[in-house]
Amino acid sequence: MSLSTVHTTLSSLKTCQADIGTGMDIVTDVALDLAETAGAENEAGLEKLELMMLDCAKLDREINCFVGVVECVTAEVSNQPETMFNLKSLVKDKFTEIQSRLSDEELQNHNKLVSFKESVRNALKTVNSGTTANTEEELDEDIAVTQSDVNFTCPLTQVDMVNPMKNKKCNHHYDQDAILEMIRNRLSQKKKLRCPVVGCDNTDVKQGDLVLDQMMKRQIQRKQSSMT
Template sequence: MSLSAVLGILSSLKSCQADIGTGMDIVTDVAIDLAEAQDGEGHPGIKDMEAMILECAQLDREINYFVDVVQQVTSEVTTQQPEAMFSLSDKVKEQFNERIARLSDTELQNHQKVVAFKDSIRNSLNQANQESAENMEELDEDIAVTQSQVNFTCPLTQVEMVNPVKNKKCNHHYDEEAIRGVIKARHSQRKKCRCPVVGCGNTDISESDLIPDQILRRRIQSQKRQSNRT
């Protein structure tokens, strides 16, 4: 197999990885629906979905490991004789198995989408209880609309967010594509990325700080549907 064919396979795996991420978002959405129906966090359906999220997180990590190992091994053989390609498969298998053996449950629990799943369920239950206790329906409509607009606007693009992520250090929200682009651009210049929210003291944002906010994304989508109907 040629190196170009190997790179083609890696590209296909990356596409599969994106589909896995989309699937995890869908599972989280369904779990939020159950939580918002006040079936409770102990609902067996939510527990089953949490298990599915963890399985997807493991598959996502395994793809990352495999891609990393293949890229490392192929970079080593490109400077050697063509005969070295024959040992490529064994090297990949050996190093990949070593990485998988070190994969811990803690690492899976810290996967961004697993954290987002748990945060979403907890926040949905808390919100349902709070709305019931405080009778949120009677809040002034203008205040609610103003608050929604503030929460829905990305501080970078100044437009409504599409895929909001929360910074776990300072709890500020940004559109995922916008903030990741800024982080990569700043890091390529060997500079730190500062939180774009005015007055925030967080001067060093990394991609590992970002957690998808599924509940906020659903609220944005709900507002869009309401706007389209009116």
């Protein structure tokens, strides 16, 4: 096996990982539909979806771990070419060792799983409160509309966000394409990106801190479809 084969395989694994991420976003979207239409009555369905999310999170972590191990081992091998023929077993041993130390509880901290649970919880809360007080709901809606005009605007594009990403550190939102491009630009200059929201003291916006905000994405879509 040559190192270039290794690199090709790694990059296709990363593509696969991106697909898992997209899959997790879709599962979250389905869960929100379910929560909004059936409410807590469909708890079994929601639990199944959460298990799917857990499986995806596990797969995602395995790929991360594997890619990390391969990158580390190939770096060592480049320095000592005589160990090249051992590449496979070196990777296998290290991967098994790291995997055995990982716990299932840690998976609960997976970015997308956390946002899944938070979104579903919020959706159920909204559904449950909506059935009790009608007049209050109308009031809430008025407030929601005024708030939404402010909050849905991306600080970078100055228009409504398409894929709002929430920064876990400072809770600010930006549109996905715009913020990722900005992070890449700063990275290529070896600089950190300061949060573009005026007055925010977060001086280091990292891709790992950003999570797609499915609830907000739906609110924006709803707002736009109500205007057309």
